Amino acid sequence: MSLTHAAGDKIKSMIANVRKGLEHVRATAPQLPKLERWRVLVRYIIEKILASKPKNPLPRGALLDFFRAEAG
Numbered sequence: 001m002s003l004t005h006a007a008g009d010k011i012k013s014m015i016a017n018v019r020k021g022l023e024h025v026r027a028t029a030p031q032l033p034k035l036e037r038w039r040v041l042v043r044y045i046i047e048k049i050l051a052s053k054p055k056n057p058l059p060r061g062a063l064l065d066f067f068r069a070e071a072g
Helices: 005-028 034-052 062-071
Strands: none
Touching: 005 034
């Protein structure tokens, strides 16, 4: 099994983001117990995911409508 170049770049980017998240937790919450550090990390990850979502997503069902039009 081989990865495409784009997939490899995506994985590298994801790993870099996890590292940044861990560094964020270490820098901002070193005194917290492990469970709380995980919560901080999860919040950090969720914030990054939400920030990367498109600002103007497709209307609900738009993709389905597109495929119906193409098929028919």
